[in-house]
Amino acid sequence: MTDIVSxxxxxxxxxSFTALDGIDLNVAEGEVVCIIGPxxxxxxxxxxxxxxxxxxxxxxxxxxxxxxxxxxxELARVRAEVGMVFQSFNLFPHMTIRQNIKLxxxxxxxxxxxAADKLAQQLMQQVGIEAQADKYPDQLSGGQQQRVAIAxxxxxxxxxxxxxxxxxxxxxxMVGEVLDVMKRLAESGVTMLVVTHEMGFARQxxxxxxxxxxxxxxxxxxxxxxxxxxxxxxxxxxxxAILAH
Amino acid sequence: MSFAETxxxxxxxxxxxxxxxxxxxxxxxxxxxxxxxxxxxxxxxALVRLYGVKPARIIAKIYIDIFRSIPILVxxxxxxxxxxxxxxxxSPFMSAALALTLVSGAYTAEIFRAGIEAxxxxxxxxxxxxxxxxxxxxxxxVLPQAIRIVIPPLTNNCINVMKDTALASVVAMPDLxxxxxxxxxxxxxxxxxxxxxxMYIAILWPLVYLVGRLEKKYRNxxxx
Numbered sequence: 001m002t003d004i005v006s007x008x009x010x011x012x013x014x015x016s017f018t019a020l021d022g023i024d025l026n027v028a029e030g031e032v033v034c035i036i037g038p039x040x041x042x043x044x045x046x047x048x049x050x051x052x053x054x055x056x057x058x059x060x061x062x063x064x065x066x067x068x069x070x071x072x073x074e075l076a077r078v079r080a081e082v083g084m085v086f087q088s089f090n091l092f093p094h095m096t097i098r099q100n101i102k103l104x105x106x107x108x109x110x111x112x113x114x115a116a117d118k119l120a121q122q123l124m125q126q127v128g129i130e131a132q133a134d135k136y137p138d139q140l141s142g143g144q145q146q147r148v149a150i151a152x153x154x155x156x157x158x159x160x161x162x163x164x165x166x167x168x169x170x171x172x173x174m175v176g177e178v179l180d181v182m183k184r185l186a187e188s189g190v191t192m193l194v195v196t197h198e199m200g201f202a203r204q205x206x207x208x209x210x211x212x213x214x215x216x217x218x219x220x221x222x223x224x225x226x227x228x229x230x231x232x233x234x235x236x237x238x239x240x241a242i243l244a245h
Numbered sequence: 246m247s248f249a250e251t252x253x254x255x256x257x258x259x260x261x262x263x264x265x266x267x268x269x270x271x272x273x274x275x276x277x278x279x280x281x282x283x284x285x286x287x288x289x290x291a292l293v294r295l296y297g298v299k300p301a302r303i304i305a306k307i308y309i310d311i312f313r314s315i316p317i318l319v320x321x322x323x324x325x326x327x328x329x330x331x332x333x334x335x336s337p338f339m340s341a342a343l344a345l346t347l348v349s350g351a352y353t354a355e356i357f358r359a360g361i362e363a364x365x366x367x368x369x370x371x372x373x374x375x376x377x378x379x380x381x382x383x384x385x386x387v388l389p390q391a392i393r394i395v396i397p398p399l400t401n402n403c404i405n406v407m408k409d410t411a412l413a414s415v416v417a418m419p420d421l422x423x424x425x426x427x428x429x430x431x432x433x434x435x436x437x438x439x440x441x442x443x444m445y446i447a448i449l450w451p452l453v454y455l456v457g458r459l460e461k462k463y464r465n466x467x468x469x
Contacts, residue, residue: 053370080376090367094389103385104375156375 003063004029004160004191005050010060012045012215019045020056021215027160032192034202034223037212038238043195046212047162050193051082065159080108083153087165089145091137097124097148098133101155108156116155123151127181143174147181154185161185163194199243203227211235257436261428265437268424269444275338275420276407279345283406284399286346287353294358305354312351318412320344325416341413341420349406356402360395361387397460404452408445421445 005027012020020042027033035043048054050062052069062069064078092100101120105111111119124130127147129140137145146166153161163182167175179201186192186205196202202209202223209226211219211234219232230236294305312320325340335343364387372382414423425441 051374053373076376076378079374082374084371084374086367086371086374088367090365090371092368092371092386094393104377107378107381107385108376152375 002029003027004031004065005193006063007046007050008061010046010049010056010062012042012049012054012056012060018215020049020060023060023215023217025210025217025220027191027193029159029191030189031207032186032194032205033208033210034206035193035195035210035212036197036199036202036238037218041212042215043212044164047084047164047193047195050162051079051084053084076108080104080156081159083156083158083161085146085149085153085161085163085166087168089137089142089149089169091145091148091152093137096134096136097129097140100137100148101152104152105155119155120151123154124148126154126184127151128177141174142170143177146170146174146178150178150181150185160191160193163192163196165195165197167196167198197242199227199239211238213238252435252439254432254434254436257428257432257434258440261425261432261437261440264424264428265421265440265444268419268421268441271338271419272407272410272421273448275341275345275410275413275418276403278342279349279410280403280406282342282346283349283353283402286350288357290350290354291357291361294354295361309351309354312348313355315348317344317348317409318415320348321412321416337413337416337418340416341410341418344412345406345409348409349402352402352405353399356395356398357391359398360391363394364390393463397456397463400452400456400459404449404456407449407452411445 003026005025007023007025010020010023010025011018023042023046025033025046035046037043045054049056049060050064050069052071052075055071056062065081067074067078067081069075069078091097092103095103098117098120101123102113102116105116105119106113120133121130124133127150129144129147129151132140132144132148137148140148150161150166166182167178170178175198179198182192182194182201183205194202194206204223206223208220209223210217211226211230211232213234219226219230219235226235227239230239290305290308293301294309295302297305321341321344324335324344325337328335368386368390369382372386377385410420411422413420414426417423421441421444425437428437429435
């Protein structure tokens, strides 16, 4: 299988704080990788480096679908191929749901209005928000908004979808509907890199789980191996702490 | 003399009306020129202040701070009476337009900056993550949201500029106030001043009303 994302020797300092410390990670086509770990372990920073929302330090290197990630002309192409779903949704508040989804394909892919409309319709059905098409984001629940955000990212037909704690700012009763959509995406073969605190989701859906702490990858493996039989003490402590309650 | 004959003397009004009207025209022209020039200057300064190279950002900041601190009347007198000593002699109209534009530009820059900065970082990040170009991000996402935020304070600034045009009368510009004081001296009657005051109110009241409406509208809509 080809690697969609390949990360090597990735480091990132914020002043004197080391957020990422020599990360190596590959994500293959069709793979679902979940990144878990305590707050401040660098999980979000890591995936934000992939589309360069965060500038990483040299000599770290990220290659997305054959293109090296760096400032310059190629960056827009990388970003078009990498979809991202944020913790705080970040929908465009002055546009309807339909417009939110249509905008990027029309502006970046130069898709025609009718084709974009058809695409938006199909995606809204896929994530179950077609009834909200002409509403504005602030008229939707958090769970609905996050499903719109997923549809908006999918509209660019990205090679990989990044999720940055997609359920962390949702009310508990809405977490399920978003995870269901993500699960269906995973089953349909979409390549996904998911930063999450939802251990049940990671266990059930991930092909591979990565445990991070202190800006390093501590342990990586199949979900069963990580959750049932972690090799590292730090992984065990983390899992004990969050699974205890 | 009765109250009405003193303050609303019809004959005096008729006699001085053409003078007042010519003053009103100059006041409006000066105000519109300063407002438009101030908007352009302010937007440029705001963008330099936000996205320029560091020395340019510092210069923009100093410009904004100085021209928000200086009283317009002082600036106007400096421009009109002090600049001739270095060989720069501006007409009353040019002096007034320059002083008003410089000050309005500083306030407008701060309004634009605040408007753009009020857009959450997530909006920029979502635009970038989708692969939108800088131009599309600004045109489709950032500015449409910023405009809603800046329109009420910008309109407020327009009102202030219009009012401050009256200061131009001190550099002998024949604006509405100057013509009114002249007519008052000529006729030995304050009616022209009262009429001038009513004219100022007539042009500015609609704007004041508009600001109130806009603020209410955008408050109700919150972000949309």
